[in-house]
Amino acid sequence: MDIGATTLILLVICVSCLLLFLNRKGQKNRGHLPPGPRPLPLLGNLLQLDTKDIARSLLTLSECYGPVFTIHLGSQPWVVLCGYQVMKEALVDQAEEFSARGDLPAVFHFTQGNGIIFSNGEKWKVLRRFALQTLRNFGMGKRSLEERIQEEARCLVQELAQTQAAPFDPTFLISRAVANVICTIVFGDRFNYEDRNFLTLVGLIHQILQLLSSAWGQENQDPLSYFHMETLVMTAHNLFFAGTETVSTTLRYGFLILMKYPEIQAKVQAEIDRVIGQHRSPSVEDRAHMPYTDAVIHEVQRFADIAPMGVPHAVTRDTQFRGFLLTKGTNVMPLLFSVHKDPTQFKDPAMFNPAHFLDERGDFRKHEAFMPFSAGKRICLGEGLARMELFLFFTAILQHFTLTPLTHPEEIDLSPLFSGFETLPHPYEFCAVPR
Incomplete structure (x- = not known):
């Protein structure tokens, strides 16, 4: 072995030892974290994670390390929560302690901590109150918003009637319809489905989602300081992103499921015919008289698990949890997928x-x-809007x-195309046959 090769090997060994030392030193400052894979x-x-199905990879690791364990994404430790009981203890019973937003560098680079979803502390509380009040002013929970949907x-x-029962891909048509609901809230008007600017907006939202699936300081304590252009723009972006892709993807997954189980589709249509008929639009009031349809929509949300890993949390202060010490700022990943697939809660999940x-x-x-909108203080503020949209559409x-x-129902594949930040179904075409 020549001197150059020997030097290289020694360098690699030294660097590895240094990294291990720094990692162990860092762990001493991270409290007493749960066990996990080395x-x-x-x-x-x-x-150790399947990039096409990260949620299932994490669930598999929980079988070895328990319902609370630690993984490292790069050098950053994350505490993973699995199962209904653990999720309830953290997000509901210790809601305040687990109410901070976790640190995803790629997302922070884009948001800079602005907007409702990824802000923290007093800024988050102020923006959330503002957003809720604004949504109420624009019709959240009122008849006017229902009429817009x-x-x-x-x-x-x-638009579906114009397909004349020919095969088509529903992805962007459904996204445009759902995005228009947010447009009526934010801009006060809807867009034509072929509007060039509108198509660009919907396309960008879809691209950002696919990318995610694969810093700034406070000026003072004046709440008005949080209302500047960057924060308001990012808040509007949050509404479009969370309010468009999650609902439209749930609808697409739901339609695929109904085609695989045509007997379920037929029972839903029978209930629609009995309660609503063919001569008026469905209304939110109808939901109370349509238990089977309501159950099907809930089961679509549970089964499809559109947001399988939730949105990352962090602890607001040093927190004792199930015998472990999570120091302030520890990142927490609430694996909502594990709740909806918990055999202690759902028979044959x-x-x-x-x-x-x-x-x-x-x-x-x-x-x-049932936690598709998460739970606790960080529960999705658009839950009411999403539930209304899902039922009416x-x-x-x-x-x-x-x-x-376009194929036999038994050949329809319900497995996800990939499951990361969001679960997406495989692309498909179908025929909308008039009844």
Whole structure:
């Protein structure tokens, strides 16, 4: 072995030892974290995660290390929470301690800590109050907002009718319809589905989502200091991003599921015909009289798990949790996927079954382990809007069309294309056949 090779080997050994030393030194300052797989220098546990299905990889690790464990994304430790009971203890029972937003460098580089979703501390509280009040002023929870969604649902039905039962990919058509609801809130008006600027906006939101799936200081304590252009722009972006892709992806996944199980689609349509009929638009009031349809929509959300890893949290102060000490700022990953697949909460969780949300009499029943919007202080502020949109779009389309696949139902693949920041179904085409 020549001198150059020997020097290189010694250098590698020295660097490795230094990294291990720094890692152990850092761990001493991180409290008493839960156990987890041994991380590699620089890479952490990235090689142990399936990039196409990160949520399932984490669930598999929990079988070895328990419902609370630590993984390293690069050199950064994350405490992963798995299962309903652990999630409730953290996000609900210790809501204040787990209410900070976690640190994702790629996201922070884009948001700079602005907007509702990724802000923290007093800024987050002020912006959240402002956003909730603004949404209420624009019709959240009121008849006016329902009427806007009904109008958009009618426009979507007209667009589907123009396909004349020919095969088409629903991805961007559904995204445009859902995005228009946010446009009516933010801009006060909707856009034509072919508007060039509108198409650019929807396309960019879709690209950002796909990218995610694969700093600034306070001026003073004056709440008005949080209302500057960067914060308001990012807040509007949050509304578009969270309010468009999650709902539209849930609808696309739901339609794919109904084509795989045509008997379920037929039962939903029978309930629509019985309660609503064919001569008026569905309304939110109808939901109370349509337990089966309501259960199907909830089961779509549970089964599809559009946000399987939730949005990252962090602890606001040094926190004792299940015998571990999580120091202030420790990143926490609430694996919502594990709640919806928890066999102690759902019978046969891997199967699509609306009975998960029905009692023995066939009435709709709520389920505490239903957390598609997360839980606790960081629960999605758009939950009410999303629930309204899902019901009105879902029922309006099935009121007028039977969704027909281009292949035999048994051949439909419900596994995700990939599951990271969001779960996305495989691209598909179908025929919207008028009823």
